[in-house]
Amino acid sequence: MTKLNISMPEELLVELDAEADELGLSRSGLIQEASAIYIASAREDREAERHRLRTLSAAQRMREAGTRLGLAGQDPVRLLAELRVADESSRGQ
Numbered sequence: 001m002t003k004l005n006i007s008m009p010e011e012l013l014v015e016l017d018a019e020a021d022e023l024g025l026s027r028s029g030l031i032q033e034a035s036a037i038y039i040a041s042a043r044e045d046r047e048a049e050r051h052r053l054r055t056l057s058a059a060q061r062m063r064e065a066g067t068r069l070g071l072a073g074q075d076p077v078r079l080l081a082e083l084r085v086a087d088e089s090s091r092g093q
Contacts, residue, residue, distance in 0.1 A: 066076035
């Protein structure tokens with residue numbers, strides 16, 4: 001295992017040690033666990049944002065396609081959502 005030296009405010013170190021004691025972990029163990037949780041959460045947040053942006057882009061392309069197809073006054077995103085609900089209902093989901 002690799003060792004490292006880090007700097008942090010004394011108050012944070014006091015809190016870190018208290019939390020480690022409460023959880024029955026060493027200082028290093030708590031830092032390892034907290035780091036792993038943070039990294040996983042940050043990855044999930046980035047993926048959620050990428051998904052959100054892809055969804056917005058797809059919705060915009062659907063609206064543009066609806067305009068090209070002459071679906072004036074109809075929202076193709078809403079139409080697709082309605083079709084999805086109807087399909088799920090017909091399959092008993």
